[in-house]
């Protein structure tokens with residue numbers, strides 16, 4: 044079976060990005076007209092911004108709609124329960140209602156899915172693959188999202204949910220399970236359970252393909268899981284409110300934007316779209332009729348990269364999850380987030396631990412990266428670190444050696460010590 048080739052929707056996914064954008068603009072106009080007419084919260088947003096539905100003709104016009112941050116959904120639902128004026132269809136057109144932490148109640152319209160099929164196909168899932176779906180089925184949507192997607196791909200699935208690793212191993216052996224949907228860290232635990240039982244996951248379990256989301260996937264975890272089972276593991280990016288937004292193809296190197304949503308990278312302060320490559324907040328517009336989220340601010344940080352991918356898909360790639368926008372700090376006029384510091388220092392084996400600290404003296408921001416090194420620090424290493432930091436952060440930082448064990452073990456990568464009074 045060729046798990047590398049093909050597309051779920053070839054005509055769409057291979058279209059030039061400009062053509063895909065033009066098709067999105069058309070769908071956007073329809074969704075806006077429907078939302079403003081039927082969802083009071085959307086109508087209020089338009090009134091507040093002095094906009095008429097007809098003002099939004101193109102994807103460039105979209106930026107005129109203010110971003111609705113996730114926290115605003117909680118407020119809206121509190122003040123106008125239960126859906127905050129965002130439900131745009133009668134209740135008999137709602138299939139399920141999910142509850143996410145906040146709490147936020149997300150309605151799912153009849154015949155409206157979450158779009159993970161495109162991602163699963165790109166990852167290598169194929170019709171007839173028996174799968175286990177280990178995402179949770181209670182209250183939050185992950186379990187149902189993948190249940191729907193696997194079902195419509197033609198993959199029979201066992202709705203195992205999380206837990207009971209022994210039963211997961213037994214099911215995999217009994218049914219010849221080939222696909223796994225769930226957290227990669229949980230798949231690793233299943234593999235360890237199989238080994239405890241004297242099994243070799245590669246030989247005795249037939250897993251060939253796995254898909255993960257909801258937690259950052261490190262290169263180390265990916266290769267450990269791939270080697271343990273002899274499978275291909277790919278990841279996707281999405282949220283409980285929005286569903287699938289981006290996913291890896293066989294080529295990896297970022298996540299293709301899904302065709303089902305408009306994804307922008309926006310300045311977290313102003314909501315203005317940022318140029319390619321810049322880090323900003325992932326802002327999403329869905330084509331849902333039941334629950335029209337327009338410029339929904341996910342609070343997640345990422346960046347978009349344009350280029351040609353070997354798989355043939357033409358959509359740009361999201362660089363992956365780079366942190367939360369509430370962790371952003373503005374230093375020397377530039378946004379800085381913990382993920383950038385991590386990216387800059389990741390490849391230096393000599394660096395044991397680090398912490399970037401922002402201070403201010405004589406009205407100037409200073410960025411100091413305190414580093415604990417394995418072995419004796421030397422001048423060339425400091426110069427290499429400072430050069431890499433400048434390259435990745437686009438601002439200068441000075442490296443300061445500290446004794447091993449000095450930095451607090453609180454997981455903080457970036458600390459802002461400036462005071463403004």
Ligand SMILES: [Zn+2]
Nearest residue numbers: 292294352354
């Ligand atoms: Zn690709």
